[in-house]
Amino acid sequence: MLIRVLLTLVKAGVIRPLGPRGLSGTLAGYLQWDITLAWGYRTGAARHPHRAAIIDDDGVLTYAEVDERTSALAHAFHTGERVGLLCRNGRAFVETLTACTKIGADAVLLNTGLSAGQLAQVAREQRIDQLVADREFADVLPDVPTYFSDELDSLILNGPGTPLARRPPRGRLIVLTSGTTGAPKGAHRPEPASLAPAAALLSRIPLRYGDVISITSPLFHTWGLAAFQLSLVLGATLVLRRGFDPAQALKDAERCTAMFVVPVMLQRMLETPHRPKLRVIATSGSALPPKVTTRVLEEFGPVLYNLYGSTEVSWASIATPEEMLKEPGTAGKPPLGTRLAIVDDHGVPVAPGETGRIFVGNDMLFHGYTNGTGKESVDGLMSTGDLGYVKDGLLFVAGRDDEMIVSGGENVYPREVEDLLSTLDGVREVSVTGVPDDNFGQRLAAYVVGDESLTADRIRAHVKANLARFSVPRDVFFLDELPRNAAGKVVKRELREAPARGSGQPPAGS
Template sequence: MLTRVLLTLVKAGVIRPLGPRGLAGTVRGYLQWDITLAWGYQTGAGRHPNRAAIIDDDGLLTYAEVNERTSRLAHAFRAGERVGLLCRNHRGFIETMTACTKIGADAVLLNTGLSKGQLAHVAQDQKLDRIIADREFADLLPDTPTFFSDELESLIINGPKKSLPRRPPRGRLIVLTSGTTGTPKGARRPEPASLAPAAALLSRIPLRHGDVISITSPLFHAWGLAAFQLGLVLGATLVLRRKFDPAQALKDAEQCTAMFVVPVTLQRMLETPHRPKLRIIASSGSALPPRVAARTLEEFGPVLYNLYGSTEVSWASIATPEELLAEPGTAGRPPLGTRLAIVDDQGKPVAPGETGRIFVGNEMLFDGYTNGTSKESLNGLMSTGDLGHLKDGLLFVAGRDDEMIVSGGENVYPREVEDLLSTLDGVTEVAVLGVPDDEFGQRLAAFVVGAETLTAEHVREHVKANLARFSVPRDVFFLNELPRNAAGKVLKRQLRERG
């Protein structure tokens, strides 16, 4: 295992010969900060000080600049305090996170799509001492001391150059769950103890040292955060924009080698007539519709990688372009150092091809929710909360285990119907969920965005021709768009209220 990790890191260029300055920066950073964000920028300042670290709407910062600026900013925080970040994708988000690491403060990543009431609840639940927020969210902020991100520059400029504590207390990184079915919970993310987690992702996604990476997914989301952390390990240049615009994203991609996306942003880019050359498009954050996967591969070439995971388990599997070409609906195979099991309700492995509960083991399983609860575990593996099956070693996800319905005594999986309807001509977006039914106990309702020529009968006939009769939606609603949170996930609780 160690040999494979080292070989993967060497192939990616993470481990390579260093000059005296680069070696000194790496060692100095490790002795001061351990393997943290702070170490990453200290290392980068030694290895490639003049390389662009961040390109955003405000310009360019080098690795040396980010390292110095975050050391100055760290003096504005206190060890042990808890700082909420309510920011879009820009340098202030990354610099605040890194500064918290340098002083030993907790960072709580707040979803920019939360309502005023939800923010008040989260601020109280997470015991926030202060919030760093973009000014556009001023009207939503709770009664918590707040500093606006456009004021960070003055803190940095006026920050002292004096030394920071060596090996400060390890601050916690808290990521909120998506909250698509209820109130968001705080999930404690572990700090990697080594570079093995990076090697796991790099074993299936061939990113390279010095890549230029556009991160279109929100940094507050686990997928955007993973892109940032992995890019830092690779000494990459990160391209960030405060708001996603498909035309701007594709223009940025002309100067990039890789792009991290969520499926809905990928779909919007496919609606824009421009196809820059990229080596890697990495998608995660929600289910990737097979139709979107197939079209991306057709129009951008064999560059699409699809990661299946969650805030709690980090990653479970990754699909390569070759696997997606053969099976557009697959979630791929487990990467290096990852274990995967499909089990029944008693925790016993199911037969090949049978649907069961997905459990995962890797080095980045979360440390539990901040309310003291956790995910179910089994023999060192953690539940993803999803159902799925294996076919020829490839994982296929059927959907959330709490979304499966029993209709007329038959198990019915909404995700299977969603994937099928996404291939129907005229459908651009679709969500399917269970609703109560007097005759069968439960039935499905489909919420469809698409051409005006589509009818409920078209939808039902397409399902009837391809799936079992209990999968045919009882109700079909046509919408102008699906309700989504800021990370692009469909808010099914809102649809359920309508259905």
Template sequence: MLTRVLLTLVKAGVIRPLGPRGLAATASGYLHWNITLAWGYQTGAGRHPERAAIIDDDGVLTYAEVDERTSRLAHAFRAGERIGLLCRNHRGFIETLTACTKIGADAVLLNTGLSQGQLAQVAQDQEIDRFVADREFADLLPDRPVIFTDGLESLVLNGPDKPLPRRPPRGRLIILTSGTTGTPKGARRPEPASLAPAAALLSRIPLKHGDVISITSPLFHAWGLAAFQLGLVLGATLVLRRRFDPEQALRDAEQCTAMFVVPVMLQRMLETPLRPKLRIIASSGSSLPPKVATRTLEEFGPVLYNLYGSTEVSWASIATPEEMIQDPGTAGTPPLGTRLAIVDDAGKPVAPGETGRIFVGNEMLFDGYTNGTSKESLDGLMATGDLGYLRNGLLFVAGRDDEMIVSGGENVYPREVEDLLSQLDGVTEVAVLGVEDEQFGQRLVAYMVGDESLTADQVRDHVKANLARFSVPRDVFFVNELPRNAAGKVLKRQLRENG
């Protein structure tokens, strides 16, 4: 295993010959900060000080500048305090998070789509001491001290140029769950103990040292955060924008080698005429519709990689372009050092092709929710909360285990119906969910965005011709758009409530 990790890191250019300055920065950074964001930027400042680290709406910052600026900013925080970080994709997010690691403060990454009531509840649940926030969210913040990100520059310029404590206490990094089924929970993310987690992703996604990476997915989300952390390991240049605009993202991509997206963003970029040449498009955060995968591969070439994971397990599997060409609905295979099991309700492995509960083991399983609960475990593996099956060695995700419905005594998976309906000509978005039914116990309801000439009967006939009769949605609604959170996930709870 160690040999494979080292070979992967060498192939990606993470491990390579260093000059005296780079070697000294790497060693002293490790001794000072351990393997943290702070170590990453000090290493970068020694190995490639003038390389652009961040390009955003405010300009360019080099690795040397980010290292110095975050050391000055760290003096504005206190070891042990808990910072709620509420901002869009820009340097302020990265600099604040890095400064927290340099002083030993906790950081809670907040979804920019939270309501005022949700923010108040999260602030109480997560015991947030103060916020660092974009000023646009001022009216939503609860009664806590706040530093607005447009004031960070002053803190950096006026911050003292004096040493920070060596090996500060490890601050906690807390990510909120999506909240698609209720109030978001806080998930404690572990600090990587080595570069093995980076090697796991690099074993399936061939990023290289010095890549220029556009991160369109929100940094507060596990996928955007992973892109940032992996980019730092690679000494990459990160391109960030406060707000996602499909044409701007594709114009940025003309200067990039890789792009990290969530599926709904990829879908909207496909609606524009721009087709820059990228070596990698990495997608995650929600299910990737097969039609979107196929069209991306056709129009951008064999550059699409799809990661299946969650806030709690980090990653489970990654599909390569070749695997999605073979079957665009696949979630691929587990990367280096990852174990996967599909089991029945009794915890016994199911046969290939049979649907069961997905359990995953890797080095980045979360440390539990901040409310003291956790995910179910089995022989060192953690439940993803999803159902799936293996076919020809590839993983396929059937959907959430709490979304499976029983209609007339038959198990029905909404994800299967969504994938089928999304392939209809003119359909851009689909959400299928279960509701109570007096006769059958539960029934399916479909919400569709796209071709206005399509009728409910045509939709039902299409499902009837391809799936079992209990998979046919009783009700079909045509809507202008689906409600989504800031990370692009469909809010099925909201659809059900507004039914």
């Protein structure tokens, strides 16, 4: 295993010959901060001080500048203090999180889409002592002392020049769950103990040392955070924008070698004509519709990599372009050092091809929720909360285990119907969920975003022609857009309240 990790890191250019300056800086950073963000920027400042570390809406910062600025900013926080970050993608987020690492402060990554009430609740539950926030969120901030991101330059310029403490205690990193089916929970994310987690991702995604990487997915989300952490290991230049605009993202991609996105962003970019050349487009965070997979591979080339995982397990599998060309709906295979099991309700492995619960083991399983609860584990493997099956060595995700419905005694998976409907001409986006039914216990309802040619009968006929009769949605609603959170996930609990252009409910008794 160790040899495979080393070979992967060598191939990616992470392990390479170092001069005296690079070697001493790397060692000094490790001795002070272990393998953390602080170590990454100190290493970068020694190995490539003048390389651009961040390109954002405010300009360019080099690795040396980020290292120096975060050391100055770290004095604004205190060891053991819990700092909430409510910032869009940009230097304020990166520098605050790195400064917390340098001083040993806890960091809570806040979803920019939360309401004032939700933020107040999260601030209480996570015991946040200090906030760093973009000024645009001033009207929704909880009653917590706050530095606005446009004030950080002043803190940096006026920070004391005294050295930082050597080997401060490791601060805790708290990421909120997506909250698509309930209130968001705080998840304690681990810091990598070695470069093995980076090697795991690099074993399936061919990123390289010195890449220029656009991260359009939110940094507060697990996928954006992973992209940031991995990019730092690679000594990459990060291209960050406060908001997502498909035209701007594609323009930025002209200078990039790789891009990290969530699926809905890929859908938006496919609606624009520009197709820059990229070596890697990496996506995760929600289900990738097969139709989107096929179009990206056709129009951008064999550059798409899809990671399946969760806040709790980090990653489970990664699909390569070759695998998705063969099976557009696959989640791929486990990367280096990752174990995968499909088990029944008793924890017993199911036969190949049978649907069961997905359990995963890797080096980055989370440490539990901050409320003291955790995820179910079996033999060192943790539940993803999803159902799936393995066919020809490839993983396929059937959907959330709490979203499967029983209709007339039959198990029905909304994800299967969503994937099918996404291939129908005229359908732009679709979400399928279970609703109560007096006769069958539950039934499916489809919420569709598409053109005017679509009708409820056409939707039902397409499902009836391709899936079993109990998978046909009895209710079909047409929306102008699906309700999504700031990370791009559909918030299914809000679907029934979303304004519909019209509905296609079957007549009584049908």
